[in-house]
Amino acid sequence: MTDFRSLAGILENRGELVRISREVDPRFEMPALMEQVERQRRAFLFERVKGSPFPVIGGLLNRIECYGWGIGEPQDKPFGQAEMDLRIESAKGSSLAPVTVEQGTCQEVVLTGEQARLGLLPVPTFFEHDSGPFITSAVGIARNPATGEQNVGIYRTLIIDDQVMVVNASSLSDLRRLYAQAEQSGEPMDLALAIGVEPALLVAASCKLPPDQSEIGVAGALQGRPIELVKCRTNDLMVPANAEIVIEGRVDFSQRIENTLGEFAGQYGPETAPVSRVTAITHRRDAMFYSILAGKNPEHNTLGAVATYSIQRAISGALRAKFPQIRGLNVFLDPGLGAMVHLVISISKQDDAEPAQLIRDVFAAHGGFFPMSHITKRVIVVDDDINVHDMRDVDWAIWSRVARAEKFMVIPDVESWELERCAKDGKGSLRVGIDATMDMEDREKLMRPLIPGADVVRLEDYLKARKQTAA
Numbered sequence: 001m002t003d004f005r006s007l008a009g010i011l012e013n014r015g016e017l018v019r020i021s022r023e024v025d026p027r028f029e030m031p032a033l034m035e036q037v038e039r040q041r042r043a044f045l046f047e048r049v050k051g052s053p054f055p056v057i058g059g060l061l062n063r064i065e066c067y068g069w070g071i072g073e074p075q076d077k078p079f080g081q082a083e084m085d086l087r088i089e090s091a092k093g094s095s096l097a098p099v100t101v102e103q104g105t106c107q108e109v110v111l112t113g114e115q116a117r118l119g120l121l122p123v124p125t126f127f128e129h130d131s132g133p134f135i136t137s138a139v140g141i142a143r144n145p146a147t148g149e150q151n152v153g154i155y156r157t158l159i160i161d162d163q164v165m166v167v168n169a170s171s172l173s174d175l176r177r178l179y180a181q182a183e184q185s186g187e188p189m190d191l192a193l194a195i196g197v198e199p200a201l202l203v204a205a206s207c208k209l210p211p212d213q214s215e216i217g218v219a220g221a222l223q224g225r226p227i228e229l230v231k232c233r234t235n236d237l238m239v240p241a242n243a244e245i246v247i248e249g250r251v252d253f254s255q256r257i258e259n260t261l262g263e264f265a266g267q268y269g270p271e272t273a274p275v276s277r278v279t280a281i282t283h284r285r286d287a288m289f290y291s292i293l294a295g296k297n298p299e300h301n302t303l304g305a306v307a308t309y310s311i312q313r314a315i316s317g318a319l320r321a322k323f324p325q326i327r328g329l330n331v332f333l334d335p336g337l338g339a340m341v342h343l344v345i346s347i348s349k350q351d352d353a354e355p356a357q358l359i360r361d362v363f364a365a366h367g368g369f370f371p372m373s374h375i376t377k378r379v380i381v382v383d384d385d386i387n388v389h390d391m392r393d394v395d396w397a398i399w400s401r402v403a404r405a406e407k408f409m410v411i412p413d414v415e416s417w418e419l420e421r422c423a424k425d426g427k428g429s430l431r432v433g434i435d436a437t438m439d440m441e442d443r444e445k446l447m448r449p450l451i452p453g454a455d456v457v458r459l460e461d462y463l464k465a466r467k468q469t470a471a
Helices: 004-013 029-039 064-070 081-092 174-185 199-206 215-223 298-322 354-364 391-401 459-470
Strands: 017-020 043-046 056-058 109-112 139-143 150-154 157-159 164-167 189-195 228-231 238-240 245-262 268-283 326-332 341-347 376-383 408-414 429-435
Touching: 004 017, 004 043, 004 064, 029 043, 029 298, 064 081, 064 199, 064 298, 081 215, 081 298, 139 174, 139 199, 139 238, 150 174, 150 199, 150 215, 157 245, 164 245, 174 189, 174 245, 174 268, 189 238, 199 215, 199 298, 298 326, 298 341, 341 354, 354 376, 354 408, 354 429, 376 391
Parallel strands: 017 043, 341 376, 376 429
Antiparallel strands: 043 056, 109 268, 139 150, 139 189, 157 164, 164 268, 189 245, 228 238, 245 268, 326 341, 408 429
């Protein structure tokens, strides 16, 4: 198992953590330095931040390998997206219940009343048109009033003043639903934000899990040891015992605030959410404030990629069940392609009308969380000799096998989810379908040159044989 601090230690031992001792301003100056360090795929530690007693650490999870180390994978073992996805799926099937402890390091210092001031925290203001300073790394914890179970997610949080914050909830988040239930019931709603938690919990909190599955249990399975929880000081929520900092609060549904933050796809994202009033701040004596650089930046985008695994699996499963003719399928959710899904499907078609019909059917299908048309910008259908996981190969098919204009389909005015900022109110935005398959009459002249048996001949086997002969 690796916790938050030991992951930081791993990176420092590898020479991948940059310490900055000169005092920095959390408004713009610190984010500018964060960006430069993250471009090098290194972590950062600002030892002196203007107006705060806490240092700021971040960039710990700016590539998938770091997630592997954070959940206990050895540093000398290859670890990529496929391995991360498999670890998450395995953890979903082997949930490990948390354990309750009487004391936690997250409560070595307890601040309540006027002492619990959000202004003590070194929260960055990242971009020029942001509404203010945003907490970006906190694991938000709230209780489901229907089941009594705790729900966990990652929610961007705007600081309004020393006592008031806005914990945002996107349309995909369970917190949006919990807000609505609590407001309708008229009952008060408590919440907590835990900053600097085990990497496994950050992973589980970012995943889209079924309502009956515990993110805390999945996190325990991911790291091979139960998450330890301690009771909050001003409410009944249970929070990670070894978090760096915990903010306890109560939601006030009488006031909602619209706010804007530079988001993962390189655009500003507006949200509206109720305010929450701080009831306590607890922290370790030597606490570090964890901050993820928002916008289209490595750590934020890597966490976003982990968050999309569940969505990708849901879409893939739904479409494969509905369309058995699909041979290969890949769901691209990449900030380089905007905030929408780009779907590539391979088939072994029997006639030239088949791809266009499949494109229409896919846009009309349901992808598990949303209708496909709601979250998908582009559907590309290719022949089964094209690697759907390689966008360069897909692009080659588009520009090498399409001659007829009708193989490009443009569907106007489709309703979009909130993350597509270019969508027009009341009209949505366009969708694109591309039939990049060979026309039936062109199959022979467009055939790809292939080496028979190349997929089973491995160069390393021959080099290994040479070494053995030399020995």
